[in-house]
Amino acid sequence: MNYNPKYFFLSFLPLLLFFSCNKDKEECNLNPMILDALDDLSITRLEDSFYTVESMEEMRYLLEDFPDFTKNYLQVEQYESKEELAEELLEINQDSLMQELYGEVKSNFPELDQLEKDLNHAFAYIKYYFPDFKVPKVYTFLSGFSNDLYISDDIIVIGLDYFLPKEHRFQPSDLPRYIADRYESDYIVPMIVTAISSKYNKVDPNQNSLLAEMIFYGKAYHFTKAILPCMPDDFIIGYTAEEVASCFANEKFIWSHFIENDLLFETNPFEIRKYTGEAPATDVISPDAPGRIGRWLGWNIVDDYRMNHDIPLDELMENQDAESIFRLSGYKPRQ
Template sequence: MNQHKITNLKSILIMIGLKKGRILQNLFFLCVGLLLWSCGGGDCDQVDRYEDIVVDIPVEHLEEEMKELKSVDHTVAFLEANRAMADYFLDANQYPNDTILAKRLLPLMQNVYIDSLFMEVGEYFSEFDSENISELESAFRIIKHYYPSTEIPRVQTVITGQYNDLYVSDSLIVVGLDFFMGHNGTYPPNDVPAYIVKRYMKESVSPIILSFVSNEFNQIDQSHGTLLADMINVGKSYYFVSQMLPCKPDSLIIGYTAEEMKLVKQNREIIWANLIQNQLLYETNHFVKNKFVGESPNVFEISDKCPGRVGAWVGWEIVEKYMEENPEVTLQQLMAEKDAHKIFQQSNYKPKNG
């Protein structure tokens, strides 16, 4: 696929109004990681403890059907047959009728250059079922252990010219495979900052999905509104994901490179001292809080080398320390605990560089 071809493809995406560069992660600061081989990882042995719990996640590779769309009527029928995906991933519910969306989607699927994208995605995700789905099934076995009534969702995969990345509900997960190629694709998403794009890879599919799944169980009290509460609320989510994916490195869960993870661990005391000395833990100004838990390439208030969302990482550390200090507390009790300040106080968090 040469530059001329991809330029034409991008132009078509823009003209037909299908590409919007919208990503669900930016709606909330739950993020996923980068290097599979870097830092951390939990107790992989515990995965075997849940093998007796039956979980079967059905997968539908809708991109194969999409590639064969031949007419507007055929496309409308496809949208109707996949109502939830159409409404919530392709935003069909924002159109007066499916025909309008079908007339925009069909030219993309019939474009002569889309084959190159399909081939590249197919090669990169050739083991999607055996790797990603198997990983999700393992995670949902653990979830079912703690929350037996949890519904097992089905998964649909699509290729839409990087229109969207992910949709997650309790019954359906839609994955935009082309978006999750990130920098592994010839042409990564061009409307997304590079420091976010670098997290998009096949190894990040499960962590980000489970970050959103954790919202179902993560009870929070927003009345406090402090930076500390935000840090711990997100930290609870990271902790949940780490328990569901015990073999995943911490870097894949938080979204740091190996160097970034090493840096924050080696400078725990400095990071914490900065938060304390500047009296930031009980800050309620959203602009100030966002500097430490929101999306950014770096937290310049601490250092130009300090990675973004470092406050969320500290929150995760506090939650881990809380669970170590209070072994009688179950995962369910942690996720149901709304008092973030209580978690902090009972964590006895006193960071040391590591």
């Protein structure tokens, strides 16, 4: 039978869109006992401090007042002295284009109440599942499109300029459009949570197959969904709602491609990158299949594994055996 993979991949889209939207609403159920266990988070808006100073003395004071930010984010140790760093920052501060960008950030992010609330909920959930988690300080900053997110155990810095609306005239010049489209405010919290997942996502370095890569990302996305149960899947994986729905509609077709081409235990990095690397599409499956589709498939496998075995989230993240997770998942494409 002859078929056009482009049209095949778009079949059943309206039905799946309806299903996907309702599925997220039904599963959204925040636990008030978890949320009450953590004090409210307060985000420090450093762009307001660093882009309103008028003298070297004020700039030096800021560098002393925020030593963790100065050391880790501004990397003061790469300079001969703090004086040199202060001079460079003051020069950036006085640039007319940077001042214009600062004004646009202030206009588009007049307050961060919702971001604070969402991050507080996320940190409460992480601490519930992982009691050793230390809530980091959270700063926002105007990076001049040099750093979108800085995340460590102690501090998180959000470059708000990266998350201006995608139709805004200021855009990062080094990102292709299909990636830049994911840089909007709704993506900030899931990006942060997915990054934090890597601290707990244990891997076996001897398992270097496509399957191992798929399971790694599957665990990361499963972690993020567990921490953010009300977050739609599209903001977690960075697909549009239509792409998520289309993937579910064609899951059997996607899975058959992996099986028929004997891909799961492929170890060639170039081949692995075709299915898990950043790309506008997974062309080897269909020109309309979104990129990184191996990550999405790994997410489904991990979901099935945890659902069928009812194991705690921390135990899932500790499991380094990707092949075992796959075998025990009982995964089958949804009909």
